[in-house]
Amino acid sequence: MASLLGSADASTSPASDAYFETFQELRGRFGYEFMYVSIIILILATYWVGKKHNEVLAKTTMAVMLPLFRANFARVGDNGAELAIDAPHEYIIYLTGRRHVATVHGLIKMKPRQDLIRTLLTFFSSPVQDTCTLNVTMNPNEYSDGVFAIVPKATGTSVRNKYYDLSTFSKASNQKTLDSALITLTESNELTEAILPLVGDKLNKAAQWLDYFVVSDQPSFKPEKVPTEPFPKRISLSFRLPNARHSREIVPLVEALIACLDGLAENCHVTALTKAKISKAREDAGKEIGKKAQAERAREQEEKRLREKREQEKNLSPDAQRKLAAKEEKRAIKKRQKAVVKKA
Numbered sequence: 001m002a003s004l005l006g007s008a009d010a011s012t013s014p015a016s017d018a019y020f021e022t023f024q025e026l027r028g029r030f031g032y033e034f035m036y037v038s039i040i041i042l043i044l045a046t047y048w049v050g051k052k053h054n055e056v057l058a059k060t061t062m063a064v065m066l067p068l069f070r071a072n073f074a075r076v077g078d079n080g081a082e083l084a085i086d087a088p089h090e091y092i093i094y095l096t097g098r099r100h101v102a103t104v105h106g107l108i109k110m111k112p113r114q115d116l117i118r119t120l121l122t123f124f125s126s127p128v129q130d131t132c133t134l135n136v137t138m139n140p141n142e143y144s145d146g147v148f149a150i151v152p153k154a155t156g157t158s159v160r161n162k163y164y165d166l167s168t169f170s171k172a173s174n175q176k177t178l179d180s181a182l183i184t185l186t187e188s189n190e191l192t193e194a195i196l197p198l199v200g201d202k203l204n205k206a207a208q209w210l211d212y213f214v215v216s217d218q219p220s221f222k223p224e225k226v227p228t229e230p231f232p233k234r235i236s237l238s239f240r241l242p243n244a245r246h247s248r249e250i251v252p253l254v255e256a257l258i259a260c261l262d263g264l265a266e267n268c269h270v271t272a273l274t275k276a277k278i279s280k281a282r283e284d285a286g287k288e289i290g291k292k293a294q295a296e297r298a299r300e301q302e303e304k305r306l307r308e309k310r311e312q313e314k315n316l317s318p319d320a321q322r323k324l325a326a327k328e329e330k331r332a333i334k335k336r337q338k339a340v341v342k343k344a
């Protein structure tokens with residue numbers, strides 16, 4: 001331990017000592033301990049600096065959103081903390097207590113700057129971004145069902161493909177009133193006419209940071225079973241974070257989200273015809289899910305049957321097993337012949 005400490009001292013002030021002119025000399029003097037200790041110091045320094053960097057970014061981002069949150073929600077945060085840390089690169093936002101809204105769950109997710117290994121690994125995978133996502137669960141039945149989104153043109157297709165509701169129900173279209181970098185994904189022109197005026201100008205102001213803005217009555221990932229009750233209605237906003245000095249740039253995006261809280265209940269009511277169309281689309285999607293669930297059940301039953309059969313066969317005498325195999329083969333040949341006849 002004494003030598004470990006000794007080399008740690010040396011590595012913090014190596015330059016001051018003319019004796020250690022090269023790394024090789026250092027290693028010769030201290031062996032591999034010097035290397036190990038340097039790596040440990042590097043990991044610890046990365047942890048400390050990275051954690052601090054992320055903390056500042058998360059807190060600054062929250063600080064620019066906080067006045068909007070406080071003005072609109074009776075409760076900001078949980079257990080006394082407005083922003084809860086979940087990991088050194090993940091901070092949780094929770095809001096509740098507002099007309100038309102059930103809850104808001106948010107997450108500020110940043111690069112894992114505190115983690116040297118993961119940071120190095122991200123150089124080889126797709127780049128990780130600093131993002132903030134706000135998911136609003138709205139009260140049911142206060143405005144029309146439907147799927148509407150505003151996304152960047154450049155990433156719109158991949159966003160649409162990633163989410164079940166967008167890919168199943170919406171189509172892309174250009175809008176004159178939107179920034180040229182943005183497009184809408186919408187289920188109906190009537191939805192676009194109702195929602196775009198609420199948010200368009202605000203999203204235009206910070207178009208460069210937007211990942212997606214979604215109003216939806218359908219889940220973002222494909223359900224496994226046919227639903228027995230309506231899905232919760234939601235608004236989701238996701239954006240990338242500017243660095244802490246420019247955090248204010250994202251404020252118009254959050255303002256757009258806030259504008260929808262009252263705006264949807266006031267403005268988003270489609271005509272009976274469109275309502276019927278939207279409802280039909282959900283029925284069709286439900287049938288699709290039902291069919292798939294049924295096929296899945298049938299497959300599971302078949303697998304179970306085969307498993308049980310194999311179990312039974314294992315318990316037979318060798319002679320009986322041989323007889324069974326012969327019988328099965330005959331049956332298989334007959335089946336093939338029948339198939340050939342059918343084709344002919």
Ligand SMILES: *[C@@H]1O[C@H](CO)[C@@H](O)[C@H](O)[C@H]1NC(C)=O
Binds near residue numbers: 107135220236
């Ligand atoms: C927000 O919703 C998206 C899509 O449903 C989901 O992937 C994400 O985990 C949610 N985030 C939070 C913080 O709830």
